[in-house]
Amino acid sequence: GAGVSQSPSNKVTEKGKDVELRCDPISGHTALYWYRQSLGQGLEFLIYFQGNSAPDKSGLPSDRFSAERTGGSVSTLTIQRTQQEDSAVYLCASSAIGGGLNEQFFGPGTRLTVL
Amino acid sequence: GEDVEQSLFLSVREGDSSVINCTYTDSSSTYLYWYKQEPGAGLQLLTYIFSNMDMKQDQRLTVLLNKKDKHLSLRIADTQTGDSAIYFCAENYGGATNKLIFGTGTLLAVQP
Numbered sequence: 001g002a003g004v005s006q007s008p009s010n011k012v013t014e015k016g017k018d019v020e021l022r023c024d025p026i027s028g029h030t031a032l033y034w035y036r037q038s039l040g041q042g043l044e045f046l047i048y049f050q051g052n053s054a055p056d057k058s059g060l061p062s063d064r065f066s067a068e069r070t071g072g073s074v075s076t077l078t079i080q081r082t083q084q085e086d087s088a089v090y091l092c093a094s095s096a097i098g099g100g101l102n103e104q105f106f107g108p109g110t111r112l113t114v115l
Numbered sequence: 116g117e118d119v120e121q122s123l124f125l126s127v128r129e130g131d132s133s134v135i136n137c138t139y140t141d142s143s144s145t146y147l148y149w150y151k152q153e154p155g156a157g158l159q160l161l162t163y164i165f166s167n168m169d170m171k172q173d174q175r176l177t178v179l180l181n182k183k184d185k186h187l188s189l190r191i192a193d194t195q196t197g198d199s200a201i202y203f204c205a206e207n208y209g210g211a212t213n214k215l216i217f218g219t220g221t222l223l224a225v226q227p
Contacts, residue, residue, distance in 0.1 A: 004157075033214065033215075041219065042119075042121075042203065042217050042218055042219035042220050043205075043215075043217035043220075044217075045214045045215065045216065045217075048214050056214065091157070091158070093158075101163065102146070102207060102215075103160050103163075104160070104215065106157040106158040106159070107157055108156070108157045
């Protein structure tokens, strides 16, 4: 595709439910990132995938958060037992390489609301 | 720590210059970035500067880097209403990961 796509664009869920957020990176991009954007908090790094290397999960806020990237392309971010503080916009980005300038191309985000 | 700090809000009149400031933390960052987020749109890379440079000019944009003070600024000359957006500075946090640490963002409001 022409850019990074994410689905759904909006998700409303009840506290305690699990949610899955999907990211389709730009074709051929080997690096994929997840960020969370909360009001007044800027962008918070969550997790990074680069090729077949082990992902950098250092930004995941708790063990309720997990992500996988199948076949080196599509990624899914899963939040189990959602809490109200998980409400945020979840952004995915991809880049062609994992080093150098590392221009990251962002998707439009998924707005998650936990009631 | 990894905090990148920015002021939250800046208001200017159309035609004036805007200066958005940022303080970063990692002196080993090789690149520093400015991203722009327009209403309803995703983030886009606006400009960047390599860490061995003091200044970079790109049309109406001027980026200044003070490595000693870990201070980065973005100047927009002749600010237009279309420049209204949230501007994020970011540093690439050292090591192989190349994860970006973003600031909290500065909302630039341009008054006609």
